[in-house]
Structure formats: structure tokens, C-alpha cells
Amino acid sequence: MVIEVIERQTRKWQMVVDVDKCTGCQACVIACQVENNVALNSDEIFRQRRATEWIRIERYWEGEFPNVKARFLPVLCQQCGNAPCEPVCPVFATYHNDQGLNVQVYNRCVGTRYCQNNCPYHVRFFNFWEPVWPESLRNHLNPDVTVRSRGVMEKCTFCVQRIRRGELDADREGRQLKDGDIQPACAQACPTDALVFGDISDSNSRVSGFAENKRKFHLREELGTDTNVIYLAKVDAEAKDRSHA
Amino acid sequence: MRKVNPIILIAISVVGFGGLLIAGVAVFFLFNAWFGLPVGAQAPDQPIDFPHTVHSGSIENGGLGLDCTFCHRNVAEGAAATVPSVQQCMFCHKQITGTSDKAKIEISKLTELSEAGQPVNWKRVHRLPDHVEFVHDAHIRYFSEMNGISASEVCSTCHGDVASMVKVKQVRALKMGDCVDCHRKYSAPTDCTICHR
Amino acid sequence: MTITRRNFLKWSGIGALGTVVFAGCGIPEEELLVQSPATMPEDMVTGLEAWYATSCAQCNNGEGIIVRIIEGRAIKIEGNPDHPVSKGKTSVRSQAGLQVLYNPDRLTGPMKRTGNRGLGEFEPITWDEALAEVLPKLTGTKSVAMITDPVSGSLGRVIKEFVDRNGTRHMALESMEQTVLTRTVRDMFGQEVMPVFDISNADYVLNFGADFLSTWLSPVQYSRAYGEFRQGHGHRGTLVHIEPRMSMTAANADKWHYVTPGTEGLVALSIAYVLVKDFAQDIDQETLSLMTGGGGVSALASYAPESTVDATGLTPEVIENIAHELTKSEHSLVIGGGAAAAHINGLFNMRAIYSLNLLLGNIGKKGGIRFNPEPADFGIDKRDAVATFQDWKTLRDDLSSGKTDTLLIHGANPAYTLESINFTDGAKNAKTIISFSSFLDESSALADIILPDHTYLESWGDHDPDPGPGYQTVTFQQPVVFPFNQDVGRGTRSFGDVLLDLDSKLGNSPSYSNMKEAVRARATKLYDQNRGSVQSGNFEAFWISVLQRGGWWDEKSSGPNEGPTKPITSAEMAAEYDVPNTTAEYPFHLIPFESNSITDGRGANQPWLQAAPDPLSTATWETWVEINAKKADELGIKEGDEVEIASSTGFINALAYPNPASSPEVLSVPTGLGHKHYGNFEIGPDMFRSLVGKGRGSNVMAIINPVQDKDTGALAWSDTKVNIKKTGKWIRLPKFEGVVPPQYEEGLFPIVKPEH
Structure with missing residues (x-):
């Protein structure tokens, strides 16, 4: 068992988002909501601007008709190595774990929303209401994921339940985890394969292959958040010359 | 000795008792949360x-x-x-119907549930x-x-x-x-x- | 009694106020219950997941999916990693399939109409009663029509047998009709099935109106290909999109060109002219002589870019550039569909567009158009029974006049989809309407008897993906959960089973007694062939294996390398089409588009799909209208203003969404909302619950001009002209944009230039 502890610590999960492949199709958005028991976003919730989407597709307009472009940018919790949300939590409900995940512990959270306020990526969502599902829709709730109650912050977990399940399954079968065994719901759904997830400490993993990519950038790199989500820039022949943000 | 209005005295004691009660409830919750007996005890x-x-x-x-x-x-x-499922209990209890009266009664409850295709609602x-x-x-x-x-x-x-x-x-x-x-x-x-x- | 830390803090806070609340301290009763199941399958381990392969009915191309089952409940849908169409990937629609299965609005058993037709008042009856009611209505009637969605595979075969035997007319309803495309493929390439558009291997894709990343034909397949096209093989492909609206595919293109609606064919011929004039050595001479009747470039002279610019709005430089790039690229591909085909000159447009592929010699080539083989044995092409808009008009008239008096409806919602021709008015005259819908929708509300079907996750079937992946593929569909509404006198029954049951009760002897048998019969055929992805020494092993893998495919069974190629002729080019133009009264082109999530409306009862933001507007839950931002300013329209969009046939209300990507001449509106019955349940926090589908938004298909393509009779859904005016009401548009501040200001988004 001691061996297992060491193994855990050597893993570091990262995600690569190839913006050039993203079509904005929303498959990841819904896959995430299905997997993680995210409360249903009703029309009024959208109108109040309190919709919860752990992963979202941001769309930017560039220019005006007829020379107009739409840009898509998937944004999820960046699992910062140096996370601004962590030090502000008065009850240690959010912390950094040994696999590089920024963890939100729902049963510790008291809902101060300080972390939401401090997150530069706006990927933390607050449960303003008790989540309700019509009785029969409760059947599809994922038993691996806690249903968050009112007054609790929530955010993307890199599908930690899948990571744990993957680790347990490997343990159960007495084998090593291999690249691709664990995939968060968004990456598994993504029809263009724009999202790639894996262990960066494994030099043969697919994510490691992107480490030297020329298109690589981080969101709001200037903040020094040391994010674990790596973006690969959109390619466009008509791109204006402009420096990195 | 200054005479105190009895109403004030009563009020003070009511507030005092009330406060004590609230504190008591708080302590009770605290103890219950940390040291309380678990559900199945x-x-x-x-x-x-x-x-x-x-x-x-x-x-x-x-x-x-x-x-x-x-x-x-x-x-x-x-x-x-x-x-275990009722079906699994019945693997044995099709044959074993009990020796004592008590056992017979209890096993017959199981047999009835099995025949009705009903689950057992354990606590x-x-x-x-x-x-x-x-x-x-x-x-x-x-x-x-x-x-x-x-x-x-x-x-x-x-x-x-x-x-x-x-x-x-x-x-x-x-x-x-x-x-x-x-x-x-x-x-x-x-x-x-x-x-x- | 235990309390959690959270609750403790909450209660101590309340206690300080002097009100001690004891209620809720305990553990909810149901948590103190642990139920031992009555019976338990041997292979089921509590708490361990099982994955079953089946087929997705939400996308309509027989995509293979796998469903995660925990203790008999479906928990998650993923793409089947083995399946050649999905390869482990899914669309937003397949993801939401669980909300079909567990939809609160599902009918729990057969229903009999009590109120007037169309009011949607029903009483529950048993299956025995229902079948006893139905049978006399099917015997001795004059004329029966069966309306379904396009069906393939065994269900298609069962339906075909039923209709052939009983003299029933079978009509499949496609809301965004592909008839023009089907006809183009048949006439030009001699193919009965859709070809493979090999996007992944192409270097340069010129696309006219086909929104293949969102809803067109086989979006999951094309999205996978698109990913490879972009960053798969080192060389990044270029996608140029020509469409009057910026669709999702247009938004992802390297260049999007606005074109006046209906003139896509002219653009294609202009490109052809430039190809012939400037790059004569690069083009297929035989095609050229067929096209021009031997006249050469002069036969195309009237399509010179300088002459078409006024009509199309595309400058000669753009046309020349496209023609140049097409010839320069080793693997070029031209695709057409969607709005380009939905005009009264649709067939002309499509023939002109696909002729470019012939001129460029893209047929049978890697990165071009490759042909699919015919469906494997016992297969049915789902487009065989598709009826054109003209057919639907005829059916409506037949219903009105009593020539057709009985309707069987399954998987389609004609009362909603065909609102533009008031199908409901015709259907109301029918003597009998029997619906097999799982839900109460606009069409089943008209029915006399509803015999509710299982959902696709509860029933047997198989499907022939069309377009296939380039080889014969059969997706198997098996029940992954027990029927949610179990059949104990009431409950739901599989449509195929009921149809076979009815058939035998009508005195016929159908080939199978139930759908499972029909599917097994298909499997037997495949087993006998002894080829493909699953082969086995005995049938039972084969059967288990195809169910496990979710299908059967044979990568060696490719389609023909070439077929008869018939490009557009000079006579066709010369034909006059009176494509309607905008007028002073109706100054805008109306471009309806299929919603990325709720498609033609069938997803409108699924909260996940309703809440999935549209990729471009990020709007949810409402019908919105996309209007050019400057134009909206001129008209004094701002976001959220309720506007009335009126065509010559009617009007709808929608919320305005001004944006910089719309052409000032175009209004575009998504399909799928405006249901009168569908999605009749509430969700949301207790303080503001709202209905999911019923009474929400408007149905844009209700105001389209009911005209059709001159040659095929297909609905020309892009040929409607409208005007817009404010109603004076303002309703906040529920959209995702603005829920969180954007990550990047405009212009700071890092974008790199391609490497050459």
C-alpha cells in the first residue's frame, strides 16, 4: 500500500485544449453536466445569469459583417498549480492535492464565495438553490458524484470520480494505469478530439506530446497561476499580427 | 438595599434561562456531532x-x-x-424451512416475500x-x-x-x-x- | 441523530436568534432503508458499472453508443469506441439521450382520446382494450398511410412487409428535407446511398451551405474528420464556406462568404467558368464536354464572375481565388447541402455545385468523394421511403377529401413539422389516427389511440448508417435497461412488436413474431456471410459478439470506385428559375436553421438540450432571431426585444439577437420550439419553475412559404421573405454569454498564422 501512495504522488493530470479543433458544438458541456449531476439550468437561471457550466464554450466575435469571424474557446477549471481560490477559503474547503488537482470539498464548504470572487477564470459556480430534478429524471444521477446542496460552491473536478475509479479498477485487476484509461467526460465526448487528458509525468502520454508545441499558451499566463490546462492556439491565415495576451 | 422592580427580575431570569437553554442546545449539538452514537449502534x-x-x-x-x-x-x-437478494436467500431456504417455531415464522416471512417477488426492506x-x-x-x-x-x-x-x-x-x-x-x-x-x- | 458540520453551523446561527429548529435534524427515512433486491442477475455486481453497446436514435445516423448501467439504471451515454461512425465520440444530442428514457412526460401506457380531436385529452386504457379498439379500424378501411421518421434496418424491413401486405402507403418525414441531395447523388453519380465526403484527407474543402459540424447528415462522423482535417496529418486543411447565414460550420471555416440566398448554383458555375478558362489543363475534359455540350468555355461565358457578381454578391477576385486554390490543392472537395438545396432551384444549385467535383476529378479519390456500398444484406436505406413536400401536400389534400382516412404515426411529428401547410386541418378529417409516440406531441394529440413505443434504449433494432463510413456497417440496438414503464397490462411496447402483432391479428403471417427475432434474422444473414468484424463458428457466439461490439462492419466491402458521372448540362443551366427576391414589403430573407441541440424539435422535451447554448448566439430555451447589429440599430431593435416576423403566410414572435455576423439582408431563426403539447413538465428551483417545452418559443416552420424545388418537389425552406417589427415587449434573452465575464477581450485572443 505504501507503494500506492508514492505512485499517486507521481501522477500529474493535465488537459490540452486544441482551440484549432474546437467547433463549439457543446457536446463537452452537456457530457459534463450528465456526468457530474450538475443541476438543470432552467430559463430563469440563465436570465439571472447564474447558469452552471463546469466547462463552457466562450464565443467571441471579431470584426463586422462581411469580414467577421467567430472564435470558440472552451474554458474549464484550469486546476492552477498556484491557485488564487485556495488561500482565500476560510474553511479549507478548497486545496491542492498530490496529483495536481484543485479540489473542492463540498462537505466543508460554507458558501462564502470568496473563491469565486478570486478566480480569474470564473469557473466556480455557486448553488443558489437546492438542485431539483423531476422524480423520474433522478434515475440518471451518477452515484459516483455527490449532489451538491444549496449554499455550496462547485467546479470542474477533472472528473475526479473517474480518476479514482480508474485507479481502483487498475488496482483491482492488478495492473498499471495506462494513457487513455482515464478520460473526463468532456474529453471522451469531444467529437473533434480537441480535448486531450492525461498524466504529464508519463513521458509517453498524449498530453506530454504537446509539451513543446509551438501553439501552446496558457489562459491569463500573466497572473502566474501555473495552470494545468494547456491551450493550443487557433490557426488562421488572416490573423492579425498581435502578441500574446 | 435598592428595591428592584420584580418585572425586571423576572425578565432577567427569563433571558438568563433562555440563554442557558440556547447554550445547552448548542452544546448538545456539538457533543452529538462529535461524540454521538452512530445510526446502527x-x-x-x-x-x-x-x-x-x-x-x-x-x-x-x-x-x-x-x-x-x-x-x-x-x-x-x-x-x-x-x-444478498431474496433469490439468493432462497437458494438455501427452499430446503431449509426452520426447526424451531421462531425460525419457521421468520423463514416463512422470507418465503412469502420471495413468492410475491418483493424485496426485503432491511433497516x-x-x-x-x-x-x-x-x-x-x-x-x-x-x-x-x-x-x-x-x-x-x-x-x-x-x-x-x-x-x-x-x-x-x-x-x-x-x-x-x-x-x-x-x-x-x-x-x-x-x-x-x-x-x- | 447525527449532524454534519454544515448543518451545525446553520443551526447554531438560527439558535442565536432565539428560534431553535429541531426539524430536519434526523437522517431522511429513505436513507435508513437498505433494500435487498428480489432477484438479481448473476452477472450484476452492485456498485460496479456495466457498459452495453447499442445505437443512438437522437442523431439519426445509427451512431454506435455505449451506455453505462449501474444497478439497472442508465447513467451515462458515450460513443462506442469500436464503431466506425462514432469511434468513441458523441454529439450533444446523444449525450442527452438519458432524458428521453427517464423523461417525466413519457406515456405510461396506451391512451384513448376522450375530448375533441387535438385537445390532447385522453384516458388510460390497457393494451388488450387498445388493440381491440385498433383492429377493427384497420380492417375494411379504404386507405391507410403510415408516417414515420426515416427508418433503416430491421424496423424498416418490418414496416415494408407490413405496408406491402396491407396496402398501406408508407411516407417518411424529414423535416429538413434531403431529397434534393439524394436526387443529386442518384442522378449525377448513380448512387442510391450517400457517398463519403472524405473531409479528413482533404486539403481544401469548399462547402456550400452544408452545416456538417452541427446537424447535416452525420455530424459526429464529420466532426471527427474535421478534427483530423485541422490538426491530424501535419498539413492543415483549408475550409471555405459559402452560405447566406454564418452557421456553425461557417464559423469554423477559414473563410466565410455571404451569398445571396438561392444563387449558390451561379457561384459554382462561375467557379467552373474560371476553372475552364484559366486552368484548362487541370480539369477533367470529359466532364467539360458533357457540361458544355462540346462548346467549351464559351458555353459558360454567361457565368463569368463579372456577370454573376450582381446576383450573387461574390466578387470576381473571390471566385478566382477559390478556383485557383481548388486546382492548387492535391485533395480538393466540394460539398453542398442545407440552405443551398432548399430553394425552388435547389436541384440546379446542387448539380452545379457537385459538377465542380467532377471537373476537378475528385470522385473515388482520397480526400474527395468516395462511394459507399449498398447496405449489407437485409438492409433498408432509410431514405427509400422519404416523401417530398409535394407528397405531403397531396396527403393533406387526400385527408381533407377523405381519400386517405387512416393514419399511423410513429417517430415523426407531422402536425408540428408541416405547420406551414396546416397538416393538422387535413388530419382532423381522418377517420382514425393511431399514434405510436412515446410522448404526447402535436401529432399524437390528434390521435384516437396512442400505443406508446419504448425508447431506443429499451428496444431491439438495427440500423444502416447512411452515409456510412465507406464500407458496410450495421449498428445493432439492444435494450440496455428494462422498460421504464413495464408492460403489466399497461406500460410501453416496442413499435415493431406491436406492428407485427397487429399484422398477425389482421390475419397475415409476418415473418417474425417480434423485433428481436427480426434482428436475429438479420444477424443470421450476416453470420452466413462469414466476413467482416465479427466471425464465428456458431451463431450464438456471433450474436453475442455483435451485441457486445454494438454492430457488424466489413472494412473490405467498399463501394464502387466510380459510377456514371453526369454533370449539369447546358440545358439545365439555361432553365429559368424564378427565385423569389426581397420586396419592399418583405425586405429580409428568412433563413431557418436546424438547432444544434433540439434539431427539428424532437429534443424540445429534454432540459439538457434546451439548456445547451447555441454555439453562435449562446442563446437557450427561447426562439431567437439573428439580425445584423447595425441593421438592428437602424430599426431601433435591441437584444431581447420581442419582434414579430411576418411572411406572406403568417407571423411568429421571437426575441431579437443582434450580432455582427448576420448579413443585413437576412434574418435567421432556429427550428424546434413552439410546441403546443410536447415537453409538458416543469423544472427549476421551487421559486420559479417553468415548463420545458410546451408553450415555449415559436415554430419557424409555420411561416415558411410552402414552395418547393421545381424538379424534385422538395421543400424549399430557404425561399421565404419576411419583415420584422417590434411588438414593444422586452424579455431578457436567456443566453450563456454574460453569465461569466469573458476570458479575453477582442483582439487579445492568441491566434497564429499557419506555417507554410
Whole structure:
């Protein structure tokens, strides 16, 4: 068992988002909501601007008709190595774990929303209401994921339940985890394969292959958040010359 | 001595008592939360009096000496310990209908449920809150490998000597402190995501 | 009694106020119950997941999916990693399939109409009663029509047998009709099935209106290909999109060109002219002589870019550039569909567009158009029974006049889809309407008897993906959960089973007694062939294996390498089409588009799909209208203004969404909302619950001009002209944009230039 502890610590999960492949199709958005028991976003919730989407597709307009472009940018919790949300939590409900995940512990959270306020990526969502599902829709709730109650912050977990399940399954079968065994719901759904997830400490993993990519950038790199989500820039022949943000 | 308006005296005492009551309630909650008895400690009455002594008690003590895993089949294979299905009970109880009157009555309850295709609504003895996931097989694997014992011998670490219980009750608090103490003792991971997700 | 830390803090806070609340301290009763199941399959381990392979009915191309089952409940849908169409990937629609299965609005058993037709008042009856009611209505009637969605595979075969035997007319309803495309493929390439558009291997894709990343034909397949096209093989492909609206595919293109609606064919011919004039050595001479009748470039002279610019709005430089790039690229591909085909000159447009592929010699080539083989044995092409808009008009008239008096409806919602021709008015005259819908929708509300079908996750079937992946593929569909509404006198029954049951009760002897048998019969055929992805020494092993893998495919069974190629002729080019133009009264082109999530409306009862933001507007839950931002300013329209969009046939209300990407001449509106019955349940926090589908938004298909393509009779859904005016009401548009501040200001988004 001691061996297992060491193994855990050597893993570091990262995600690569190839913006050039993203079509904005929303498959990841819904896959995430299905997997993680995210409360249903009703029309009024959208109108109040309190919709919860752990992963979202941001769309930017560039220019005006007829020379107009739409840009898509998937944004999820960046699992910062140096996370601004962590030090502000008065009850240690959010912390950094040994696999590089920024963890939100729902049963510790008291809902101060300080972390939401401090997150530069706006990927933390607050449960303003008790989540309700019509009785029969409760059947599809994922038993691996806690249903968050009112007054609790929530955010993307890199599908930690899948990571744990993957680790347990490997343990159960007495084998090593291999690249691709664990995939968060968004990456598994993504029809263009724009999202790639894996262990960066494994030099043969697919994510490691992107480490030297020329298109690589981080969101709001200037903040020094040391994010674990790596973006690969959109390619466009008509791109204006402009420096990195 | 200055005369104090009795109304003020009454008011002060009411407020004082009230305050005391509130403080008392607060202390009660606090104690309950940290030291309260777990759900199953009272050994609830079950819809069918199922004596673990008869099924898994040792043969010397008049039991059958069945392995825990004989009925809780998947406990070493998956996260959940699993309560056996009625169908599984009936594998044996088609033949075994009881010797004592008491046993006959209890077994007939089972037979009736089986014929009606109904489940048994057991009262829960060990309960963890929704936001906790306990994985039985990982624990069993660890202890049985470490100590070189069979899966069924591991159960008593947390559940106590169930084989000697006529009515099952919870013996350990099974609160977070309990879990974490043990995880520290055996240098198992104590990351929150191990149990909470 | 235990309390959690959270609750403790909450209660101590309340206690300080002097009100001690004891209620809620305890553990909820259901948590103190642990139920032992009555019976338990041997292979089921509590708490362990099982994955079953089946087929997705939400996308309509037989995509293979796998469903995660925990203790008999479906928890998650993922793409089947083995399946050649999905390869482990899914669309937003397949993801939401669980909300079909567990929809609160599902009918729990057969229903009989009590109120007037169309009011949606029903009483529950048993299956025995229902079948006893239905049978006399099917015997001795004059004329029966069966309306379904396009069906393939065994269900298609069962339906075909039923209709052939009983003299029933079978009509499949496609809301965004592909008839023009089907006809183009048949006439030009001699193919009965859709070809493979090999996007992944192409270097340069010129696309006219086909929104293949969102809803067109086989979006999951094309999205996978698109990913490879972009960053798969080192060389990044270029996608140029020509469409009047900026669709999702247009938004992802390297260059999007606005074209006046209906003139896509002219653009294609202009490109052809430039190809012939400037790059004569690069083009297929035989095609050229067929096209021009031997006249050469002069036959195309009237399509010179300088002459078409006024009509199309595309400058000669753009046309020349496209023609140049097409010839320069080793693997070029031209695709057409969607709005380009939905005009009264649709067939002309499509023939002109696909002729470019012939001129460029893209047929049978890697990165071009490759042909699919015919469906494997016992297969049915789902487009065989598709009826054109003209057919639907005829059916409506037949219903009105009593020539057709009985309707069987399954998987389609004609009362909603065909609102533009008031199908409901015709249907109301029918003597009998029997619906097999799982839900109460606009069409089943008209029915006399509803015999509710299982959902696709509860029933047997198989499907022939069309377009296939380039080889014969059969997706198997098996029940992954027990029927949610179990059949104990009431409950739901599989449509195929009921149809076979009815058939035998009508005195016929159908080939199978139930759908499972029909599917097994298909499997037997495949087993006998002894080829493909699953082969086995005995049938039972084969059967288990195809179910496990979710299908059967034979990568060696490719389609023909070439077929008869018939490009557009000079006579066709010369034909006059009176494509309607905007007028002073109706100054805008109306471009309806299929919603990325709720498609033609069938997803409108699924909260996940309703709440999935539209990729471009990020709007949810409402019908919105996309209007050019400057134009909206001129008209004094701002976001959220309720506007009335009126065509010559009617009007709808929608919320305005001004944006910089719309052409000032175009209004575009998504399909799928405006249901009168569908999605009749509430969701949301207790303080503001709202209905999911019923009474929400408007149905844009209600105001389209009911005209059709001159040659095929297909609905020309892009040929409607409208005007817009404010109603004076303002309703906040529920959209995702603005829920969180954007990550990047405009212009700071890092974008790199391609490497050459």
C-alpha cells in the first residue's frame, strides 16, 4: 500500500485544449453536466445569469459583417498549480492535492464565495438553490458524484470520480494505469478530439506530446497561476499580427 | 438595599434561562456531532429477525460457520458490500424451512416475500453520508494481503464480531476521524478526493 | 441523530436568534432503508458499472453508443469506441439521450382520446382494450398511410412487409428535407446511398451551405474528420464556406462568404467558368464536354464572375481565388447541402455545385468523394421511403377529401413539422389516427389511440448508417435497461412488436413474431456471410459478439470506385428559375436553421438540450432571431426585444439577437420550439419553475412559404421573405454569454498564422 501512495504522488493530470479543433458544438458541456449531476439550468437561471457550466464554450466575435469571424474557446477549471481560490477559503474547503488537482470539498464548504470572487477564470459556480430534478429524471444521477446542496460552491473536478475509479479498477485487476484509461467526460465526448487528458509525468502520454508545441499558451499566463490546462492556439491565415495576451 | 422592580427580575431570569437553554442546545449539538452514537449502534429491529449467529457463527457455537462472502458475495469485488437478494436467500431456504417455531415464522416471512417477488426492506445499520464513498474491496484486499488472511476475516476490523451478534449493531463510530486515524496508521492516502468527490 | 458540520453551523446561527429548529435534524427515512433486491442477475455486481453497446436514435445516423448501467439504471451515454461512425465520440444530442428514457412526460401506457380531436385529452386504457379498439379500424378501411421518421434496418424491413401486405402507403418525414441531395447523388453519380465526403484527407474543402459540424447528415462522423482535417496529418486543411447565414460550420471555416440566398448554383458555375478558362489543363475534359455540350468555355461565358457578381454578391477576385486554390490543392472537395438545396432551384444549385467535383476529378479519390456500398444484406436505406413536400401536400389534400382516412404515426411529428401547410386541418378529417409516440406531441394529440413505443434504449433494432463510413456497417440496438414503464397490462411496447402483432391479428403471417427475432434474422444473414468484424463458428457466439461490439462492419466491402458521372448540362443551366427576391414589403430573407441541440424539435422535451447554448448566439430555451447589429440599430431593435416576423403566410414572435455576423439582408431563426403539447413538465428551483417545452418559443416552420424545388418537389425552406417589427415587449434573452465575464477581450485572443 505504501507503494500506492508514492505512485499517486507521481501522477500529474493535465488537459490540452486544441482551440484549432474546437467547433463549439457543446457536446463537452452537456457530457459534463450528465456526468457530474450538475443541476438543470432552467430559463430563469440563465436570465439571472447564474447558469452552471463546469466547462463552457466562450464565443467571441471579431470584426463586422462581411469580414467577421467567430472564435470558440472552451474554458474549464484550469486546476492552477498556484491557485488564487485556495488561500482565500476560510474553511479549507478548497486545496491542492498530490496529483495536481484543485479540489473542492463540498462537505466543508460554507458558501462564502470568496473563491469565486478570486478566480480569474470564473469557473466556480455557486448553488443558489437546492438542485431539483423531476422524480423520474433522478434515475440518471451518477452515484459516483455527490449532489451538491444549496449554499455550496462547485467546479470542474477533472472528473475526479473517474480518476479514482480508474485507479481502483487498475488496482483491482492488478495492473498499471495506462494513457487513455482515464478520460473526463468532456474529453471522451469531444467529437473533434480537441480535448486531450492525461498524466504529464508519463513521458509517453498524449498530453506530454504537446509539451513543446509551438501553439501552446496558457489562459491569463500573466497572473502566474501555473495552470494545468494547456491551450493550443487557433490557426488562421488572416490573423492579425498581435502578441500574446 | 435598592428595591428592584420584580418585572425586571423576572425578565432577567427569563433571558438568563433562555440563554442557558440556547447554550445547552448548542452544546448538545456539538457533543452529538462529535461524540454521538452512530445510526446502527442501537441495533434496530429488522423486518426479518436474521441471526448472524446461526449463519456465520462458528460450528462449535451452534452456527453454520458460513463465510461472510458466501452471502455478501461482491464485497471483495466492488465498492458496495451488497445485501444478498431474496433469490439468493432462497437458494438455501427452499430446503431449509426452520426447526424451531421462531425460525419457521421468520423463514416463512422470507418465503412469502420471495413468492410475491418483493424485496426485503432491511433497516440500515451502517450508514455513511451521501458525500462519502467507501470502497469495500480495496480495504479487504489491503488487509488480507498484509496479514495473509481471507477476505471474511477482514470484516471484523470495522464491523466487529458480527458472527456473535443476534441483532447486528455498529461497533465503531465510522466517522471521518475514525477513517482518517486508520488511514494515517497504515499510511494510506488521506487526500479528500479518496472518499469525497 | 447525527449532524454534519454544515448543518451545525446553520443551526447554531438560527439558535442565536432565539428560534431553535429541531426539524430536519434526523437522517431522511429513505436513507435508513437498505433494500435487498428480489432477484438479481448473476452477472450484476452492485456498485460496479456495466457498459452495453447499442445505437443512438437522437442523431439519426445509427451512431454506435455505449451506455453505462449501474444497478439497472442508465447513467451515462458515450460513443462506442469500436464503431466506425462514432469511434468513441458523441454529439450533444446523444449525450442527452438519458432524458428521453427517464423523461417525466413519457406515456405510461396506451391512451384513448376522450375530448375533441387535438385537445390532447385522453384516458388510460390497457393494451388488450387498445388493440381491440385498433383492429377493427384497420380492417375494411379504404386507405391507410403510415408516417414515420426515416427508418433503416430491421424496423424498416418490418414496416415494408407490413405496408406491402396491407396496402398501406408508407411516407417518411424529414423535416429538413434531403431529397434534393439524394436526387443529386442518384442522378449525377448513380448512387442510391450517400457517398463519403472524405473531409479528413482533404486539403481544401469548399462547402456550400452544408452545416456538417452541427446537424447535416452525420455530424459526429464529420466532426471527427474535421478534427483530423485541422490538426491530424501535419498539413492543415483549408475550409471555405459559402452560405447566406454564418452557421456553425461557417464559423469554423477559414473563410466565410455571404451569398445571396438561392444563387449558390451561379457561384459554382462561375467557379467552373474560371476553372475552364484559366486552368484548362487541370480539369477533367470529359466532364467539360458533357457540361458544355462540346462548346467549351464559351458555353459558360454567361457565368463569368463579372456577370454573376450582381446576383450573387461574390466578387470576381473571390471566385478566382477559390478556383485557383481548388486546382492548387492535391485533395480538393466540394460539398453542398442545407440552405443551398432548399430553394425552388435547389436541384440546379446542387448539380452545379457537385459538377465542380467532377471537373476537378475528385470522385473515388482520397480526400474527395468516395462511394459507399449498398447496405449489407437485409438492409433498408432509410431514405427509400422519404416523401417530398409535394407528397405531403397531396396527403393533406387526400385527408381533407377523405381519400386517405387512416393514419399511423410513429417517430415523426407531422402536425408540428408541416405547420406551414396546416397538416393538422387535413388530419382532423381522418377517420382514425393511431399514434405510436412515446410522448404526447402535436401529432399524437390528434390521435384516437396512442400505443406508446419504448425508447431506443429499451428496444431491439438495427440500423444502416447512411452515409456510412465507406464500407458496410450495421449498428445493432439492444435494450440496455428494462422498460421504464413495464408492460403489466399497461406500460410501453416496442413499435415493431406491436406492428407485427397487429399484422398477425389482421390475419397475415409476418415473418417474425417480434423485433428481436427480426434482428436475429438479420444477424443470421450476416453470420452466413462469414466476413467482416465479427466471425464465428456458431451463431450464438456471433450474436453475442455483435451485441457486445454494438454492430457488424466489413472494412473490405467498399463501394464502387466510380459510377456514371453526369454533370449539369447546358440545358439545365439555361432553365429559368424564378427565385423569389426581397420586396419592399418583405425586405429580409428568412433563413431557418436546424438547432444544434433540439434539431427539428424532437429534443424540445429534454432540459439538457434546451439548456445547451447555441454555439453562435449562446442563446437557450427561447426562439431567437439573428439580425445584423447595425441593421438592428437602424430599426431601433435591441437584444431581447420581442419582434414579430411576418411572411406572406403568417407571423411568429421571437426575441431579437443582434450580432455582427448576420448579413443585413437576412434574418435567421432556429427550428424546434413552439410546441403546443410536447415537453409538458416543469423544472427549476421551487421559486420559479417553468415548463420545458410546451408553450415555449415559436415554430419557424409555420411561416415558411410552402414552395418547393421545381424538379424534385422538395421543400424549399430557404425561399421565404419576411419583415420584422417590434411588438414593444422586452424579455431578457436567456443566453450563456454574460453569465461569466469573458476570458479575453477582442483582439487579445492568441491566434497564429499557419506555417507554410
